[in-house]
Amino acid sequence: MEAMSPIIMLVLMFVIFYFLLIRPQQKRQKQVNQMQANLQKGDSVVTIGGFHGVIHAIDESTIVLQAGDGTKLTYDRSAVREVKSE
Structure with missing residues (x-):
């Protein structure tokens, strides 16, 4: 059981x-892609x-x-940071 302890700690650190x-x-990237x-x-x-x-x-890009x-001015679609609501 003591040999498994470091492996369990490593897995726990990855999960965290x-x-x-x-x-x-x-989630943030998905929201940005949806907005764009x-x-x-x-x-x-x-x-x-x-x-x-x-x-x-x-257009598309x-x-x-x-x-x-x-x-x-022409910009790439990915250059848009936010849409301002008025």
């Missing part, structure tokens, strides 16, 4: 590691670089954001 770090990260998949024209968004804009056009002065 999984529930405290891996699982929450997977549900983007629509007219949504007000913030990019990971801090740019605030409104989606002017969208890119979005065109329009700034307040009418400037249009």
Whole structure:
């Protein structure tokens, strides 16, 4: 039984590691992917670089954001950090 103790401790540490770090990260990534998949024209968004804009056009992998002065910039869909609710 004493030989099994280190193995049990190792398995227990992995289980704790999984529930405290891996699982929450997977849930966050799933939420981000869902948010990016549900983007629509007219949504007000913030990019990971801090740019605030409104989606002017969208396709499978890119979005065109329009700034307040009418400037249009193209970004990858994955660059969107959040959708601002108004």
